[in-house]
Amino acid sequence: MIDVRHTVVGSPVGPLTLVATDGVLSGLYMDRQMYLPAASTFGEPDPSCLPDVRAELAAYFAGELTAFTVPLAPRGTPFQQTCWTALLEVRFGETATYGELAARIGRPTAARAVGMANGRNPISIIIPCHRLIGSDGSPTGYGGGIERKLALLAHEGATSTTTLLLF
Template identity: 60%
Template sequence: MRRVHTVTDSPVGPLTLVATDGVLSGLYMTGQRHRPPEENFGERDDTPFTEALRQLGAYFAGDATGFELPLRLNGTPFQRRVWAELQEIPYGETVSYGELATCIGSPTASRAVGLANGKNPVGIIVPCHRVVGADGSLTGYGGGIDRKRRLLAFERGADGPMEQTSLF
């Protein structure tokens, strides 16, 4: 198993992309909760990230509302079910943790869904920022509530590119 990584600037701060055997397996933000240690990212090599970087650029420019990338998501079967369902949440929309739990056939597992959501290894592309509290409140986000708020606001009114800032 060969891991490599690259780092790119984005409107939500630097993003570290990780590939395992040439397939995207991680996208981490600076200061992200559950971010693996840097030594787990492998050597620096931009080669496998051309398409992911192109699609991220289109997303942040307001020209794309989704991603078409092969992913290698390593987690428990439950986590992978949650992450697969996250990819079904439409751009600009949100669901609650309880609704997500119901969608995966575990209506009483909203807390477990929240934990799996928090361990999503490919943020933004697997849009865990689209999950909110039952009352619509912005609760928990591994990348921080400010980033979550910013991503949701961008998606709800994406009439132009998301500007680079120095907030993150």
Template identity: 60%
Template sequence: MKQHTVIDSPYGPLTLVATDGALSGLYMVGQRHRPPEEGFGERDDTPFGETTDQLKAYFAGELKAFDLPLRLAGTPFQRTVWEQLQKIPYGETRSYGELAAALGNPKASRAVGLANGKNPVGIIVPCHRVVGADGSLTGYGGGLDRKQRLLHFERGAALF
């Protein structure tokens, strides 16, 4: 069973989706790879109390790591990449190549990038912490402006 709600954030409205009570989606307005809304299930705030509380604490600068049950639909490789993303510490970044090497396949940086782009739970599974080999900001499903703002926020810079 799927349910969804929409919450406000400093980065615009966030659509939260739950599958059988576990968070399965966090989507921003205009996000690339955003599924059609008819697949989000009925609108119901019930399963999102803890997710909303943790997101509020994160945006207030009080939470550095999320602890939520997730139900992420993807290929085994995608799920492995998403697990690796959750190991990137708050305020730090990794390159696609570094993630590929951590997965034991240093030549898989392109595949890591594709899996990163399909992450269904942005912010909580911090795909915004992945940058190009030279440290440059590269693609982000929520838009490069949001990626830059999230990274500045995590590094202690004021939101703009």
């Protein structure tokens, strides 16, 4: 039987719902997020679940952490999984375009599909979908809202008009 639990933590970008599946982070959702799953899928409330995730998020927002190390268990299609894995390579303070990420995964004409996969990312912030920007450097699209994307990029010292892709 699969054990699913969740907790809600505060953050500078609003409340974050953390979902654990068998003790591993499987979801990190913002309120009013696009493609937000039904709350009934988050399992039982458990304020003590995912202590390592809560600690790393607190350190990230305090400016003390630039790379997350917690185990992740996002669920998605093979293409989505490939995109999300590639997103993990866009480091703190850097940005990449959707087209650059598409090229990185060997699908140079799939920028729109990368954007769709990015929008379905179930573990925002830690799988850093906020670090993808438009080809013109604009902060296009973000499931948590453009204001949050800009806030996360500013927190990391990245600018939405600079592309720094170091693969």
